[in-house]
Amino acid sequence: MERQGVISIDGFGLAYQIEGEGMPVLVVGSKIYYPRLFSKKIKQALKFIFIDHRGFAKSTSQSLQPEDYRLERILDDIEKMRETLQIEDVVILGHSGHAFLALEYAKKYPANVQKVVLLNSAPTNSPKRQAQSMAFFDETASPDRKRKFEKDFALLAGDIEKEPERRFAHMCIRMGAHSFFDYTIDAAPMWEGVRTNMPIIDYLWGEAFARLNMIDMLAAFDKPVFVGLGRFDYLVGPVSLWDPVDEGFANVKKVVFEQSGHYPMFEEPTTFDATLVNWIYNGA
Known part of the structure; x- marks a missing residue:
């Protein structure tokens, strides 16, 4: 094989x-x-x-x-x-x-x-359920984590405007403060070269x-x-x-x-x- x-x-x-x-x-x-x-x-x-x-x-x-x-x-x-x-x-x-x-x-x-x-x-x-997850973040995330999310998420619209066909990847990258225990991790290398339909x-x-x-x-x-x-x-x-x-x-x-x-x-x-x-x- x-x-x-x-x-x-x-x-x-x-x-x-x-x-x-x-x-x-x-x-x-x-x-x-x-x-x-x-x-x-x-x-x-x-x-x-x-x-x-x-x-x-x-x-x-x-x-x-x-x-x-x-x-x-x-x-x-x-x-x-x-x-x-x-x-x-x-x-x-x-x-x-x-x-x-x-x-x-x-x-x-x-x-x-x-x-x-x-x-x-x-x-x-x-x-x-998605609303429940957002409430979980709002109620329990640290102030620093929330600030990191707000900063990163503000860049998402520009990312999508440049590459609308990679909207899913860009969203996952900019949601890092929701995604990692260490919310400073950059997920961009994970998504390099990944095609999305x-x-x-x-x-x-x-x-x-x-x-x-x-x-x-x-x-x-x-x-x-x-x-x-x-x-x-x-x-x-x-x-x-x-x-x-x-x-x-x-x-x-x-x-x-x-x-x-x-x-x-x-x-x-x-x-x-x-x-x-x-x-x-x-x-x-």
Whole structure:
């Protein structure tokens, strides 16, 4: 199997990159962005298969139509890539909004999914939940963090005016004070060279993920699930949104990383690596 390449599906060039050895972990999102977040050490214990979805892929179409990126099609793409790469018995991992894709995929295609990892996502992306996260920031963030956010966010409109096609990346960069325990971190290098198809991203985050509720979904799901959260993740916090899984969800392990925001694999790699690897191999 080639360690990197492109799989063409319906005119989308879905790229993949394989790093590491061990249990296969299929990471949904951008094959450029996500390899930058995980440490070299964890890739000695796990084989990461980073794959694009249509929101981050090159397309031969000049104008994307809604039928090109329905949620079901994106889930089917993941399965086609798994089949093409001849990967069986995977751990499916989704971070942030991609947690919804990971869980939906595991529900639709359970045969080759051993475990599910949901990192740094709220249970839903509904407008009500987004308002809860903003209130969490307003009520608990430090004055310095708030000042940093106001300064950075004031630059967003100019960024988007210059590169409207990269609106999602610019927003993520300027939301650093909501995203990191150390709110002085510059996220721009993470997003360098990452393509974004904004109609698809707008649909996923604005419509598809807003209709889903992962706590409701987990109530009828029996595979092992790891929910990883950052205490200072103001993008999708507070972590108490996940409190319902603490009782009656025996297959769900919830871990809160106390010195992380939206990226515990980047901010607390030693703790994150040991915790996730132990859970994947030992269930503990």
